[in-house]
Amino acid sequence: MSQTFTYTEEELVALLKSNDKRAFEYLYDNYAGALYAVILKKIEDTTLAEDVLQEVFVKIWNNFSTYDTSKGRLFTWMLNISRNLAIDTLRSKSFKKQSKIQNSEKAVDYVSNNINEDEKFDALGIRNQLNRLSQEHKRIMNMAYFEGFTQDEISKQLGIPLGTIKTRMRAAILELKKILQP
């Protein structure tokens, strides 16, 4: 959905705090795709993933008063909600009956496989640039940021000491910043 106007983050937050419907639509138009992709990394089934996405936006709308700007950016907050709801759904009993929890290796593969699927997002250039990210850095960012693995899980999965995850993550994000710089 193309937008003929843009809000600054401050404007958007202020409008959402006052229950502005148009701001909610704007939020959807600009962030639904990114959040949906995060959910899909945990939940392969698109119907179920869409259900989760709907819960995410309902939660964002109903609990917007709990968003605290001093703790971080709006997107970070929304991404946390998405990730947590996806994880909660996976852990729920009803879900466990239906399918097994995907192993993390498969989930990581899913991320790289889906990188070029969505042609709608206009940052195709950025997407191509991001292919330059080292596989190692991509993996640690995806596991943490998209899939919400704990440091302990990441340590075991990647076979790196727990204490070096911080520095590894910093190196990954520094590389990301460098690539994103114009």
Added chain:
Amino acid sequence: MTKEEFISSGLLELYATGISSQEESRMVQEYLTKYPDLLEELKQIEISLEKYAQANSIAPAASFKEKLMQRVFPGEEDNKVTAPVIYMKKQGGGSFIFKLLAAASVILLLVSIILNYTIYRKYHDTKDALQIAQQKMEQQDKSNRAMSEDLNVMTNKYAQPVVLSGTAQSPEAVAKIFWMKNTGQVYVDPTNLPQVPAGKQYQLWAIVDGKPLDAGMITTKKGIYHIQKMKSFGKADAFAITLEKEGGSPTPTMDAMIVSTKL
């Protein structure tokens, strides 16, 4: 840990990706309060990650948005996914310019009406004048034609002029006849005949073998007398003009003979 040590530790990155432990998160928030410029550092990390997430985005099914809007805003009519609204920029002072334009157009309209009326009147005057001029010209043309006809008759090399002198009744009267010797055609010039009384008309007679034959009625309208074509005669002893009742008589009224001649 100094601020620099804190930055290079990677704790901000852990915090931004959302996997810092509770203890680590608390420490980050302490540092953010202590060094507010770290907020900018955090913001840059978050923006980079946000771009990374956007680059990986996958659009949900097209019908999804409407479903969601129905759920979040139940019972509202305008939940349908519509094209984005473009708000027109209100122009400052627009109404003043509009008023000015409106006033200007009213003035222009009035000026135009006056001008139109004036030009229309002028047009009418001109049209009348033109009509008069045309009529005059037509008359002029007519008389020109008549005059040239007269001239043609008079200058014809076969024309034999015959002068009809006034009788005792009207000694002043004079008429001229041009008799074409080649065709026998007779023309009469009634220019010097007296004014015709109402209800009367001059009639030309040719005397052939002692008998008067009708040679035609002479038209003398509006007092303009022109040479006119009469009947043809191969031979004639004499010509005479009598004043007859309008339309003419079968035989001449002898005592109304105005002019006559003997050839």
